[in-house]
Amino acid sequence: xxxxxxxxxxxxxxxxxxxxxxxxxxxxxxxxxxxxxxxxxxxxxxxxxxxxxxxxxxxx
Amino acid sequence: xxxxxxxxxxxxxxxxxxxxxxxxxxxxxxxxxxxxxxxxxxxxxxxxxxxxxxxxxxxxxxxxxxxxxxxxxxxxxxxxxxxxxxxxxxxxxxxxxxxxxxxxxxxxxxxxxxxxxxxxxxxxxxxxxxxxxxxxxxxxxxxxxxxxxxxxxxxxxxxxxxxxxxxxxxxxxxxxxxxxxxxxxxxxxxxxxxxxxxxxxxxxxxxxxxxxxxxxxxxxxxxxxxxxxxxxxxxxxxxxxxxxxxxxxxxxxxxxxxxxxxxxxxxxxxxxxxxxxxxxxxxxxxxxxxxxxxxxxxxxxxxxxxxxxxxxxxxxxxxxxxxxxxxxxxxxxxxxxxxxxxxxxxxxxxxxxxxxxxxxxxxxxxxxxxxxxxxxxxxxxxxxxxxxxxxxxxxxxxxxxxxxxxxxxxxxxxxxxxxxxxxxxxxxxxxxxxxxxxxxxxxxxxx
Numbered sequence: 139x140x141x142x143x144x145x146x147x148x149x150x151x152x153x154x155x156x157x158x159x160x161x162x163x164x165x166x167x168x169x170x171x172x173x174x175x176x177x178x179x180x181x182x183x184x185x186x187x188x189x190x191x192x193x194x195x196x197x198x
Numbered sequence: 199x200x201x202x203x204x205x206x207x208x209x210x211x212x213x214x215x216x217x218x219x220x221x222x223x224x225x226x227x228x229x230x231x232x233x234x235x236x237x238x239x240x241x242x243x244x245x246x247x248x249x250x251x252x253x254x255x256x257x258x259x260x261x262x263x264x265x266x267x268x269x270x271x272x273x274x275x276x277x278x279x280x281x282x283x284x285x286x287x288x289x290x291x292x293x294x295x296x297x298x299x300x301x302x303x304x305x306x307x308x309x310x311x312x313x314x315x316x317x318x319x320x321x322x323x324x325x326x327x328x329x330x331x332x333x334x335x336x337x338x339x340x341x342x343x344x345x346x347x348x349x350x351x352x353x354x355x356x357x358x359x360x361x362x363x364x365x366x367x368x369x370x371x372x373x374x375x376x377x378x379x380x381x382x383x384x385x386x387x388x389x390x391x392x393x394x395x396x397x398x399x400x401x402x403x404x405x406x407x408x409x410x411x412x413x414x415x416x417x418x419x420x421x422x423x424x425x426x427x428x429x430x431x432x433x434x435x436x437x438x439x440x441x442x443x444x445x446x447x448x449x450x451x452x453x454x455x456x457x458x459x460x461x462x463x464x465x466x467x468x469x470x471x472x473x474x475x476x477x478x479x480x481x482x483x484x485x486x487x488x489x490x491x492x493x494x495x496x497x498x499x500x501x502x503x504x505x506x507x508x509x510x511x512x513x514x515x516x517x518x519x520x521x522x523x524x525x526x527x528x529x530x531x532x533x534x535x536x537x538x539x540x541x542x543x544x545x546x547x548x549x550x551x552x553x554x555x556x557x558x559x560x561x562x563x564x565x566x567x568x569x570x571x572x573x574x575x576x577x578x579x580x581x582x583x584x585x586x587x588x589x590x591x592x593x594x595x596x597x598x599x600x601x602x603x604x605x606x607x608x609x610x611x612x613x614x615x616x617x618x619x620x621x622x623x624x625x626x627x628x629x630x631x632x633x634x635x636x637x638x639x640x641x642x643x644x645x
Contacts (some may be wrong), residue, residue: 156326159344163341163344178386180392181388
């Protein structure tokens with residue numbers, strides 16, 4: 139496979155460059171959305187606190 | 199089990215979030231007035247056209263593109279402090295990460311916005327989407343800057359979530375809407391060890407990605423110039439030169455912002471002098487690196503003695519732009535280096551002064567890279583000798599961009615803790631370290 143030729147063709151031909159921009163930004167947005175959901179969901183399955191397990195928060 | 203971190207300076211960090219003095223609102227008012235003045239100037243430009251600016255044929259890029267490069271450069275501060283130093287395991291950076299990331303977040307819109315202002319009519323941006331061809335560096339730039347903006351927002355927000363949850367839990371006497379805002383933005387964060395574990399994991403991964411992105415962004419910005427065959431621009435050095443300049447001005451901006459926050463919000467205990475000393479060492483390194491690049495670039499061009507290149511070079515060294523060029527050299531290199539070495543250690547005032555000089559000098563550097571080449575392009579015999587001086591709308595819009603960035607920053611520090619509570623709490627010695635969370639870095643060891 140002529141990879142060099144493929145790259146050359148990509149740069150030499152007129153094409154919808156804007157679509158690539160939108161694809162990159164769209165793909166990143168999707169990944170970030172699921173990463174954020176994954177982080178936050180780490181607190182959902184925790185078991186109820188038992189006696190002796192206190193939060194370490196301060197009263198402000 | 200929850201593991202909400204405790205912080206011995208929690209009261210001091212949350213104090214600005216609880217309420218603000220009249221002085222703060224007065225500052226907002228002044229900045230808003232400047233921003234509106236810029237908005238009026240932009241409206242004037244929109245109606246009358248770009249002909250009312252100092253730009254002309256062949257000087258198509260003026261202070262708007264100077265601002266674009268400068269603001270994108272400032273935006274490198276956050277990524278440098280948060281991502282690159284995170285990867286390098288520099289634990290002293292923890293208290294200043296958010297302040298640095300906020301510079302990134304609030305300078306990027308004005309950097310990207312400067313391009314749109316330069317277009318005259320903002321709807322022309324659609325031409326890039328509809329007719330864009332990927333062999334154009336402009337499209338690379340849109341991709342890189344767009345992705346950088348998005349990633350910076352996410353990186354910033356993710357590390358802010360635990361602190362927003364603390365605001366939600368601890369700030370009872372704030373207006374209802376403010377509390378509701380914390381509830382929504384906290385996304386139900388409950389300080390579970392698993393959440394912190396996942397957050398650390400993602401931030402570590404993103405730090406590597408952001409480091410690659412920051413190099414890409416400013417290199418691509420420089421390629422807007424470097425991929426043309428204009429004198430002074432068409433050099434392989436332009437990428438690293440732009441990148442180093444960006445990190446230099448960004449780090450200097452962090453020093454300025456931190457000192458203002460330290461003074462205004464009385465955060466002396468949270469932002470100790472040793473942090474500034476660490477930044478001083480970095481700045482000395484960057485200033486010397488910048489000088490190296492500067493000499494390498496100009497010496498190479500000078501030895502080549504190509505006719506078109508020499509016109510621009512002579513213009514900078516001894517011609518029309520020599521005052522700006524040598525002022526820039528003194529402001530970025532000579533004065534700051536002397537100050538950092540002889541006066542800067544343990545003296546925040548001197549460090550801030552040097553950092554202000556660096557940023558003024560770096561703005562001039564962006565100007566001096568762009569304008570002399572445009573005034574004397576390679577095809578000067580066909581395009582004609584140019585001249586450029588910024589007009590009133592350009593000055594007003596430039597001032598408005600700076601005012602807008604400071605205003606956004608001031609509003610943010612009013613409603614959110616500017617020192618990361620959870621990251622610095624984990625650093626404090628003597629506090630219990632939660633299980634299931636990445637080991638906290640050791641105590642700050644800057645100097």
